[in-house]
Amino acid sequence: MVKPIHLDEQLCFSIYKAQKQFNHFYAQALAPFKLTYPQYITLLSLYEHGTMSVKEVGQTLALDSGTLTPLMKRLEKDGWITRKRSAVDERRVDVSLTAKALSLRDEIYEHVGSCVSAIDLSHDEFEAVKTGVDNVDAKLTAAITQPTR
Structure with missing residues (x-):
């Protein structure tokens, strides 16, 4: 008999739920x-x-x-970036930060940097979680790129 799959035992579901919470946090922090x-x-x-x-x-x-093209159009429209064809290769479009983006950098860092303190992770806990998630990502990438048997 096949063992039932319980939602609360799934790593993918735990990551999915955490990602949703990050989305809520960043929506507020970036507003x-x-x-x-x-x-x-x-x-x-x-x-x-x-x-x-x-x-x-x-x-x-x-x-x-x-995904990137509309995102960059909006950033450009809102004054965060400029896009311009490369003088060396006209097929290439270069993206640069504007004075607005540069002037607000530290304020953005400060405002969003509160995420780690908001979730009350110690430095060691943060590093362990990040390392674990990076490891899962690498293993998923490897599994996806392997030919099927």
């Missing part, structure tokens, strides 16, 4: 800036790496162009 979570992580990537091509941003965030 003063009128940013969505995908827009926020796009800005984080640009804060970290500087000007990048649209393709590089997509690779960094694991987002496809169908």
Whole structure:
């Protein structure tokens, strides 16, 4: 007999529930800036790496162009980024932060950085959870990319 699958025993369900809670937290934390979570992580990537091509941003965030293009159009419309064709390769579109994005960086960091303290995780707990989730992600990626038997 096959063992029944109980929802509360599923790792995927635990991660799903936690992800929903993160979405609620970030919706509140980012509301003063009128940013969505995908827009926020796009800005984080640009804060970290500087000007990048649209393709590089997509690779960094694991987002496809169908998701990234409207997201970037909105960020540009709202004054967070500029997009411009590369002078070296006109097929390449470079994305840069605006003065607005740069001036609000520390305020965003401070406002959103409260997440870890809000959930009352010690540094060691934080590192253990992050390492565990990163490990699950790597194992899922490997499992998905393996040919079926």
